Amino acid sequence: MAFKTDIQIADEATMLPIEEVAAKIGLEKDDLENYGKYKAKISWDAIKKIDEKNEYGKLILVSAISPTPAGEGKSTVSIGLTQGLNRIGKKSAVALREPSLGPVFGVKGGAAGGGYSQVVPMEDINLHFTGDLHAMTAANNLISACIDNHIHQGNALRIDCRQITWKRVLDMNDRSLRNVVISLGKKADGFPREDHFMITVASEIMAVLCLSENIEDLKNRIARMIIGYNLDGEPVTVADLEIQGAVAMLLKDALKPNMVQTLENTPAFIHGGPFANIAHGCNSILATKLALNTSDYAVTEAGFGADLGAEKFMDIKCRMAGLSPDAVVIVATIKALKMHGGVDKKELKTENVEALEKGFANLRRHVENIKKFGVPAIIAINRFADDTEAEIAKLEELCKELGVRISLCECFAKGGEGAEDLAKQVVELIDEDSANFKPLYDENDSITDKVNTIVTEIYRGRQAKFTTAAKKQVKKLEELGLDKLPICVAKTQFSFTDDKNIMGAPTDFDIEIQDVRVSAGAGFIVVQTSNIMVMPGLPKVPAANKMDIDNDGVITGLF
Numbered sequence: 001m002a003f004k005t006d007i008q009i010a011d012e013a014t015m016l017p018i019e020e021v022a023a024k025i026g027l028e029k030d031d032l033e034n035y036g037k038y039k040a041k042i043s044w045d046a047i048k049k050i051d052e053k054n055e056y057g058k059l060i061l062v063s064a065i066s067p068t069p070a071g072e073g074k075s076t077v078s079i080g081l082t083q084g085l086n087r088i089g090k091k092s093a094v095a096l097r098e099p100s101l102g103p104v105f106g107v108k109g110g111a112a113g114g115g116y117s118q119v120v121p122m123e124d125i126n127l128h129f130t131g132d133l134h135a136m137t138a139a140n141n142l143i144s145a146c147i148d149n150h151i152h153q154g155n156a157l158r159i160d161c162r163q164i165t166w167k168r169v170l171d172m173n174d175r176s177l178r179n180v181v182i183s184l185g186k187k188a189d190g191f192p193r194e195d196h197f198m199i200t201v202a203s204e205i206m207a208v209l210c211l212s213e214n215i216e217d218l219k220n221r222i223a224r225m226i227i228g229y230n231l232d233g234e235p236v237t238v239a240d241l242e243i244q245g246a247v248a249m250l251l252k253d254a255l256k257p258n259m260v261q262t263l264e265n266t267p268a269f270i271h272g273g274p275f276a277n278i279a280h281g282c283n284s285i286l287a288t289k290l291a292l293n294t295s296d297y298a299v300t301e302a303g304f305g306a307d308l309g310a311e312k313f314m315d316i317k318c319r320m321a322g323l324s325p326d327a328v329v330i331v332a333t334i335k336a337l338k339m340h341g342g343v344d345k346k347e348l349k350t351e352n353v354e355a356l357e358k359g360f361a362n363l364r365r366h367v368e369n370i371k372k373f374g375v376p377a378i379i380a381i382n383r384f385a386d387d388t389e390a391e392i393a394k395l396e397e398l399c400k401e402l403g404v405r406i407s408l409c410e411c412f413a414k415g416g417e418g419a420e421d422l423a424k425q426v427v428e429l430i431d432e433d434s435a436n437f438k439p440l441y442d443e444n445d446s447i448t449d450k451v452n453t454i455v456t457e458i459y460r461g462r463q464a465k466f467t468t469a470a471k472k473q474v475k476k477l478e479e480l481g482l483d484k485l486p487i488c489v490a491k492t493q494f495s496f497t498d499d500k501n502i503m504g505a506p507t508d509f510d511i512e513i514q515d516v517r518v519s520a521g522a523g524f525i526v527v528q529t530s531n532i533m534v535m536p537g538l539p540k541v542p543a544a545n546k547m548d549i550d551n552d553g554v555i556t557g558l559f
């Protein structure tokens with residue numbers, strides 16, 4: 001049978017009008033604001049009506065082991081699991097992040113799942129969707145424009161041009177914009193200064209949108225965002241620029257969660273899209289609560305491995321939103337475990353049981369870590385075509401020794417049918433009612449203690465080593481009373497360490513902290529480790545090179 005690409009499978013799908021999908025979870029036509037036949041935003045009236053019902057389903061997080069550059073299938077398994085749950089008669093909805101154009105045209109591709117476990121219409125979702133990323137880019141850059149205009153118009157706030165922390169953004173991987181000089185030209189062009197671009201999904205605007213519960217909350221968070229410091233070293237906020245209303249206005253539609261459907265016509269909320277290495281990596285609270293309030297089993301995911309997305313889901317999102325997860329699915333792949341066992345990325349399709357056994361230490365550590373949050377875990381082996389029976393048998397044997405449930409998931413190749421066993425086991429795990437969620441640390445601990453708790457308990461390093469500059473930044477936040485907030489570590493996704501090349505489950509290492517800044521609007525402290533980029537670059541051969549569209553609008557190469 002000829003191998004069908006993700007987009008071929010998606011294009012062959014028979015989608016239902018979005019109203020019919022919404023009706024499956026009790027949403028009515030008037031609750032929807034349509035963006036064509038197959039996409040809709042949920043209206044504020046509907047969000048309020050659903051929230052007042054106060055009926056919560058069970059919350060399932062899908063996480064993963066430390067990934068290869070292609071990813072291990074969290075979105076795919078999340079979609080497969082929600083399809084599987086619906087197939088066994090459980091009312092389930094999935095809440096996922098929306099894709100950034102950076103990875104779409106770079107290495108990773110889109111974020112609409114894969115094979116027979118996708119959300120559709122995948123071209124729309126992976127490209128402009130409902131315009132949320134464009135709105136966030138505009139909102140962020142309105143602030144930048146107003147900062148430089150304020151300086152140009154006389155700088156009444158005495159902004160210290162050497163301490164502007166706010167960056168411009170673009171939703172694209174463009175290394176050339178990492179460090180720029182703006183306002184070159186004549187006097188009328190403003191005051192020249194160094195500036196920097198981040199990718200939109202790394203911005204505080206994205207984080208604020210994902211953590212806000214309504215427009216008022218959004219506007220208050222925007223108002224608190226710190227854009228830099230004045231000549232006396234005092235923080236300057238968006239409210240000082242008096243533009244929080246304008247910025248919130250630009251996000252009035254982006255704040256509303258989007259609804260689409262899976263290939264099996266089950267409901268999917270797609271909203272917010274921060275990466276988990278340079279940001280907090282979770283979709284919005286609003287979308288997650290919609291899924292929870294309208295279904296019995298809400299499936300959601302957090303980016304990259306459990307050391308990043310899951311830790312931030314627990315310590316930032318759940319803490320802030322008062323959510324208590326009932327189970328965690330840890331996605332493991334034989335290819336990634338072989339990589340952690342020392343196999344070169346180019347050799348991952350070759351059978352290697354010995355390397356698999358060695359790399360299993362990475363999975364074992366992630367399973368141990370999830371238990372520290374008081375939430376039961378199940379391992380989902382996301383089966384790839386090249387996985388051999390010997391490798392699968394070895395992995396199942398090793399997992400059984402861990403004493404946690406395991407399910408061989410074939411949802412990529414078979415859709416929901418390939419995740420029915422996972423679905424049944426997740427329901428059984430939740431029925432055991434063993435979840436007793438607690439965050440990893442107290443946000444009232446010192447910044448140093450909170451970071452060291454994450455480094456020692458989750459990454460299993462010796463300690464966090466703060467550079468002199470980072471120590472000064474910590475002291476400043478303590479003086480400003482902005483230190484009693486959760487931590488968002490910006491770190492490579494490929495390793496438990498801050499070195500992307502160190503695989504497996506290393507110990508005896510330190511994590512160097514180079515930069516500490518507060519996202520006062522989002523309500524967390526970003527702790528940046530060495531070599532992490534907030535504006536990724538494109539690879540030697542971008543995915544863009546393999547994409548095309550014909551005169552009938554048929555797209556190829558998008559995945």
Ligand SMILES: Nc1ncnc2c1ncn2[C@@H]1O[C@H](COP(=O)(O)OP(=O)(O)O)[C@@H](O)[C@H]1O
Nearest residue numbers: 070071072073074075076113114382383384412
């Ligand atoms: N079992 C599988 N077999 C083949 N390709 C897969 C499988 N699972 C996922 N993929 C592909 O791998 C890539 C990453 O999957 P995705 O679900 O986006 O991972 P994550 O969400 O963890 O980044 C996608 O292109 C997807 O189509």
Ligand SMILES: O=COP(=O)(O)O
Nearest residue numbers: 275276277281303304
């Ligand atoms: O933030 C990263 O997300 P993925 O793991 O889905 O690539």
